[in-house]
Amino acid sequence: MxxxxxxxxxxxxxxxxxxxxxxxxxxxxxxxxxxxxGWRTRLAGEMTVAIRPAPAGTSDAEVTRAAEILAGTRGVAEVRVLDRRRVAGLLAPWTAGARGPDLAVLPRLIAVDLDGRAPAQRQGLADALSAAGIGAIVDDHQGWRRAALDLRRQxxxxxxxxxxxxxxxxxxxxxxxxxxxxxxxxxxxxxxxxxxxxxxxxxxxxxxxxxxxxxxxxxxxxxxxxxxxxxxxxxxxxxxxxxxxxxxxxxxxxxxxxxxxxxxxxxxxxxxxxxxxxx
Amino acid sequence: MHGEAGAGKTLLMAMAGLALRPGAGKIQLFGLDPWGASGQGRARLRRRLGLVFQDLSLIDNLTVAENAALPMRIAGVRPEVLRRDVGELLTWMGLAGKAAARPGDLNHDERQRLAVARAVAGRPEILLADEPVGWMGPEAAARVLRLLLQLNRQGMTLVMASRNPDLAPAPQKLELVRGRPRSEARP
Incomplete structure (x- = not known):
């Protein structure tokens, strides 16, 4: 029917x-x-500083000193030192889930929130750390911001x-x-x-x-x-x-x-x- | 207007009734050029005409009463006046008993009477009727012609096309031969 x-x-x-x-x-x-x-805006408002690991491991004192230098730099609003466990979590995809003593060789990360009115530049932070003799990589999240922009376009x-x-x-x-x-x-x-x-x-x-x-x-x-x-x-x-x-x-x-x-x-x-x- | 089949009576009536647009030449209606007017203007001119088409053009999904009332409805006549007038008209046309029927339920004689009823319902200034009684019996034909002539006496201009030159008394007659008045037709 x-x-x-x-x-x-x-x-x-x-x-x-x-x-x-x-x-x-x-x-x-x-x-x-x-x-x-929103993701792009948040990424633009912060940077991540990775302290290069020393062969014997990075000491907490060195990380604290780096954080103090960053906090005193113009254009920085707040500095947060990420503990080893948090770093291990963040880097887990690249470290295949390293545990215990392996964590000591991971770089230490410091999250830097920038002052929204006059944000610090990547080179400024790198120079400040270099002047204090601290080996570090400053990541201004350009790659992620580009990815966010691409996501919008796509x-x-x-x-x-x-x-x-x-x-x-x-x-x-x-x-x-x-x-x-x-x-x-x-x-x-x-x-x-x-x-x-x-x-x-x-x-x-x-x-x-x-x-x-x-x-x-x-x-x-x-x-x-x-x-x-x-x-x-x-x-x-x-x-x-x-x-x-x-x-x-x-x-x-x-x-x-x-x-x-x-x-x-x-x-x-x-x-x-x-x-x-x-x- | 009279002439043999194929002389052009229906074509001329359709053009005069603004149902066909002429390919050449000019039509004037009430002193106006209908094809130079807007669609709205042409609609206003059409409302001043009453048409009896040879193909009758009844609307199958409307009742007899609704078909007859259509020109009045289009003209915006009040419903109570419309009901009364259509009732009277259908009675005159001998269709009062079939008011609720559909055109498909009527025989051709009745359908033709309904077409005439619809054409005169809007009290037109000019009635163009193409073979208005062609399919009717003698009694019904006489009755319908009497109504048309009575409306003519009341002021409505009546133009009828027929093969019968003696269908009704007319002050003016036009004989068509192969699309032209006899006086202009080539032998």
């Missing part, structure tokens, strides 16, 4: 699915861009592409829905135009027969995206009403954009089909 969907149900389903996808795309894209931006293309594909699909759905309705009621519309109905009224009646399913589809898609977004947002540690406000605005804007695109193409098609039908 063949399943026959009610008139307009397919339009509703397609609109809902594409709006949900567009909403999730916008939401995911905004999250990636925001996280990458994430933007698929997000925009996905969003554009969804909007193109919605435009097609709006156009096809009106086209199908115009085809179905062609005889009635032609007669009404011949009897003096204004083209504007014909366009209105064509739109009224399609806009409910398009609008309802967009609304349903928006709600589906909101439900999925909310579920993943609430699962994120530290989520609260304030952090969920921005995604809600993005989702509402994406849903409105979807409805606008589908509605605009429906209007354009209705105008064109009515013009074609008028003698």
């Amino acid at each position: 063949r399943l026959r969907l009610p008139q307009g149900f397919a339009t509703f389903l397609i609109t809902a699915a594409l709006t949900a996808l567009a909403g999730l795309c916008a939401l995911g894209g905004a999250t990636v861009l925001e996280r990458a931006g 994430a933007a293309a698929p997000v925009l592409g996905g969003l554009a594909a969804c909007l193109a699909g919605l435009a097609a759905a709006g156009s096809l829905a009106v086209g199908r309705e115009a085809e179905r009621s062609q005889q009635a519309l032609r007669t009404r135009l011949r009897l003096g109905e204004s083209p504007g009224d014909c366009v209105r009646s064509l739109l009224l027969s399609c806009l409910p399913e398009l609008g309802l589809g967009a609304l349903t898609g928006g709600l589906i995206a909101a439900a999925l977004g909310l579920a993943s947002g609430l699962a994120t540690p530290g989520a609260n009403a304030a952090t969920l406000a921005q995604p809600a605005v993005i989702l509402a804007a994406a849903t409105a954009l979807c409805a606008l695109v589908a509605g605009t193409l429906a209007l354009v098609t209705a105008l064109r089909r009515t013009r074609d039908m008028e003698p």
Whole structure:
């Protein structure tokens, strides 16, 4: 037995699915861009100093001296010496999980938070340590910042592409829905135009027969995206009403954009089909 | 307007009724150029016309009463006036008992009467009727012609096209031969 969907149900389903996808795309894209931006900002606000390990191991006194020199350098807000265990954790991917005596040969790391108003330069910190006879490498996180920037660029293309594909699909759905309705009621519309109905009224009646399913589809898609977004947002540690406000605005804007695109193409098609039908 | 089949009566009526756009030449309606006007302007001109098409052009998914009421609905007539006038009109046309039927349920005679009812429902200034009684029985045809002539006496301009030159008394007659008035037709 063949399943026959009610008139307009397919339009509703397609609109809902594409709006949900567009909403999730916008939401995911905004999250990636925001996280990458935040990561980059944080990386730009700090440097990491690695004290070269001496053959007999680096003494705590030398590390403390280096930290004091760094703290006294202009443009440094705060200095934090990372203990050996923390360093071992950070370097675990490169040290294959070294334990016990092996930890002594690892470099000691000092995290330097820069003064946001006049941050110290990498060379300035390196010079200060060198002048005190401390062998150290100062990492200003350029590589990581570049990676964060690349992530933003790389994430933007698929997000925009996905969003554009969804909007193109919605435009097609709006156009096809009106086209199908115009085809179905062609005889009635032609007669009404011949009897003096204004083209504007014909366009209105064509739109009224399609806009409910398009609008309802967009609304349903928006709600589906909101439900999925909310579920993943609430699962994120530290989520609260304030952090969920921005995604809600993005989702509402994406849903409105979807409805606008589908509605605009429906209007354009209705105008064109009515013009074609008028003698 | 009369002439043999293929003389161009239907074509001329369709162009006069703004259902067809002429490829050449000019049409003036109420002193205006309809094809130089906007779509809205043309719609206003069409509302001043009543049309009986040879193909009847009834809307299948509307009832008989809704079909007859269409010009009044388009003109924005109040629903209570519309119901009353359509009721009277359908009674006059002998279709009162079929008000709720669909055009597909009517025979051709009844469908033609419905087309005439719809054409006069909007109280047009000019009625263009292409073979308005062609498929009707003699009794129904006489009744419909009586109505049309009565409306003509009340001020409505009546243009009828038929193969029968003696269909109705007319102050002006035009005979078409191969698309031209007989006086201009080449022998």
